[in-house]
Every structure is written in structure tokens, then in C-alpha cells.
Amino acid sequence: MLRNITVGLDGSPESLAAVDWAAREAQLRDTPLRLVHAGRWQPRTYAPLTGTPTPSRLNDPRRDWAERLPRETAARLAERHPGLRVSAEQSAERPVTALLAASRDADLLVLGSRGLSGVTGFLADSVGLWVVARTERPVVLVRAGEGAENDHMTGDVVLGLGLENSDNSVIGFAFHAASRRAANLRVVHGWKPPPSSYGYGEAFDIEPNAELGTQVRRRLADALRPWRSKFPGVEVNEQALIGTAGSHLVDASRNAALVVIGRRNRRTPFGNHIGPVTHAVLHHVAAPVAVVPHD
Template sequence: MLSPVIAGVDGSAESLAAAEWAAREALRRDRPLRLVHVWDWHPRGHDGEPANAAQRQLARHATRQAEERIRSVVPDVLLTDEQVEGPATAALLKAAEQADLLVLGSRGLTGFTGLLVGSVAQGVVAKATRPVVLVRAGEEAEDEHFPADDGSPSTRTGCLDVVLGIDLADACDEVIEFAFEEAQLRRARLRVVYAWQPPSAISLGPGDIALVNDPQRAEEWQGFLHAVLAVWRDKYPDTEVLETVVEGKASTALVRAASVASLLVVGRRLSERPTVSRIGPVTHAAVHHVGCPLAVVAHA
């Protein structure tokens, strides 16, 4: 059986947008979609049973609301749902292990509240071994596409670029392949962005500073990027690739590129210590500032 695309739902506008995005993605991938709601179990006692009953009722409402929205806009997707007991981070990480892709709202009313200040969703992103996509509230199918000739939103036009943020010092096959696959699924162009910064006098040895000037450094990085992507161009010959090398901070370059993208893809190195939750400064900036869906792909 094919592993599903899984969407976490909690009744919030963000999770509803995430569920709809996940449904479109599941259809593109020819995968089933599973909706998961996490509720907190309370031990038996004075308030335990009423609290549990209320949680189950909220879970049914959240999943039913998401199902109704999905069936109205993506009726052909194969859809199931389940309610599972928390803690939320552990439950979602367990769900992610079974998923082709896990999709979460970037903020929410319950389990995903406060992503920007360190929440369950950020904990999932920091620890999941499978790709995780974060979706903002208000994300619509039209947002993935170029506007129509008259400037109006449309789903009949081509998809906006998929943007890949790449670190040429640590170029990872899993991240690159994910981005190429997403571009191919959308028949979109893949824009690969690498940002470099001139070395400081401290970081270079004696006599190194004058060896290469900035234009030459940019040209060398451009050639290196082209070489890294060569094998992937051969593997995905129908995908148009635009290579962008810019001087400056990676986070700034990616936020700018993602302003007109259907999806931003970044990598996250798996920690050798499972108890450590870190997403890195570039991914952290993308979580805070990027408006389009953000895919975080873990790699060794």
C-alpha cells in the first residue's frame, strides 16, 4: 500500500488550508490523504471523562470540517481520517514516520499554536525524518499559479516556480531530488538559489585575500552550482532549471525568491543527538518570513 500524504488538522484556518494543500499534493503524487487530529487524553477522575468526551467531540468536528472542505474542492482524492491521543508532538512525529509527506498549518488554535515562538509544529519540523510542509492560512489553489492575462487569479495557468535553497558546501541529494520531483509534479520551473558571502580577513590565510575578487568568486560559484545540478538535469530533462547565485545572506535571498513561488524547499540536517531540536538559521528565517508553502526536508 502506498504511504499517504498526512495532514494535521485542528479546526483552525491554517490547518484547513494545510488540509486542502495536502489534498492537491496527494492527487499530484497519486497517493491517499489521511487527516490526523491529536487530542489530549485526561486520566480518569473528577474531570477526566467529561474532558475526554469534549476532546473527542472537537476531534470529530475538526476532521469533519476538513473533510467537507476537501470534498468540495478536491473530490477525487482518496480520503481517510483518524483521531489519536497526544502529546501532540510525539503523535505527529509518529504519524510522519508512516507518511510520504506530512503537512501542517503554520499556526493553529490548539496543537499548532504559536509556531513562530516555538510550538508543536516547530518541534515536529525540528525532529521529523520525513519531509514536512508548512502552509499559511488563506493559501488557495490559485496562489500556486501565475495570474491570468487580465491579472485575475487562475488555476488554468502554469504553476509558479518551485524554489530550492541550496548550500553548496553541503549539497544533499535528498533535498535536491525532492525539489526536482515537486517541480516535475507541477510542470513548473525549478529555481535553485545559492547565496554566498565574501570571506573575511580572519577566515583567510596570508596572501589569500587578493587571489580572487568578488566577480570571479560569483563566477566560480555559478560554475560549481551548474556542476552539482548537472546529474539532476539529466535525470529530469523536462524540468526547466534556473540557477541563481547571489551575494548576500541566504535567508534574505530565499525570502525574496519565495515571494513569487509555489513552494520553497530547504534542507535540515538530522542531529546526531535525537533529543536536540534544531532547524538551522536559514530554515528558521524561512518559517518566520516566507508566505508560500515551505517544505523542510531532513537529511543526514
């Protein structure tokens, strides 16, 4: 049985934001929290840690920092979140290997991210992209910055739902997340009319597109109907919008507590195959993003 939330820790502001997010999520789920630090990670931004340096620390400060980081972070979390069950561990493996191994025993893996514009953090180093592309467990990417403390608890949960490759694990993750937070669920589906429905330039042939839009909205409602019944306390706002799903999700995420998207499993040893929508959302959305893999 999967019994914990696991968070990657490297001492950067992004990973510390991920740790705080994961701690609050663990409390919502009443689940233990596990901190994982890979021994080969090198800190880019040293976290403010307590303690008086000893001679050994002066001789090898980076090694000492790596040993202290998980232990002292766990102690800080236990103080800030009474009742939270926290464990910390180090791995001698490389970050991707360590995080993938840790995710196998987790309900959820949480990582820090700075997105497209960052120069440090998991995504900029491709660690996050490699992990997201290969793990079979849901991953949440969390950014640091103003308002990060509140992103976990306020705002809607936004679900990006593709009807052609929709999966119950993705929809269920979003409904559970909204229910835990007592939040509204906003479901966004982007679709494009077939080329034959276009006129000259950017004009639409109104009647065929109106009919297609009705069909799309009906399919969206059908996909969500069983989950509405299962979660009657979650208010759902369905949106079927013409255009690319990635751009609509970026717009919808501006005041979101969490954005949920799916990623189809592609078992290949080459490249980071996460899909264009996932790629756009991970790089441009400021809210925490949950990527849920599915077959």
C-alpha cells in the first residue's frame, strides 16, 4: 500500500517551497511526509540552517550541509506542523534515479520548479522533466515566490481534460483535490474545429461550429457525470473552448490553487516525452501543477 507523500529536497528556494506545499498536502491527506535528498546534488542557494560549525564542517562544508539539510528541514517542519509525521533520508544516487526510486513507494511526488524563465531549480536542470516523463506516480511541481504559501489553500482546482485520451485517474485526482480543499473545480477542454469549418482568413462558418460545440460540451458533460455523482459537494464549472488547451490552461491558472493535467505513459528510453500541453503548462503556469500519468 502506498503510504506517503515524497518531496525532493536540494536546498534551493524552489525545493523549500515544494517542501512546505507537501507538508500542507500531507496534513490534508493525513499522510506521512518523506524528504529525499540525493547526495550528489550540489546546493545552488544555501538554505539558512542553524547550528555552530565544527572543525569537520569547516573542512568539508558542502558534505556537512548535505547531511544537515534533510535533518534540520524535518525538524523545522515538525515544529511548524504539529502532528505531521516526517522522515528524512539521503541517497547516493543521482537526482533522477533517486527520485524515480522514491516515487515508487509514494502516493505523490513533489518537486520544486522555476519554469521556463528560471536559471536554477529542477525544471531548468531537466531533472524535473526527466522525472515527470518517467514516473508512474503523480508529480506536483511547485514554484517559489510571493503568494506561494497561499496557493495550496485558496482558489479553484483547474483540470485540463482531453476527451480523446481522458482517463479516470486524472479526473479522480482533480475531484479528490477539490474535495479536500472545499474548492470549486474548473474543467477546461480546448478543441479545434476541423479545417473544413473555416472560411476565409480567421472567420468561422458559424452553424457547423455551433453544432460541433454542442457535441463537444455534451461529451465533456458525459465524462464528468459519474464524478459529479461521486462528489456532490464539489461545484463544477465546465468550459469547452476553441483553441489550444495549453493557452487556455495558462489563463485559467492565474488564481488557481492547483492545476491538474494528465500525461500519457510512453515507455521509451529516449527523450522527455511529456506532450505539448504538459510542456506549456509546466513552463508557464505559476500555480502548483499536478501531472498524473495514465495509460
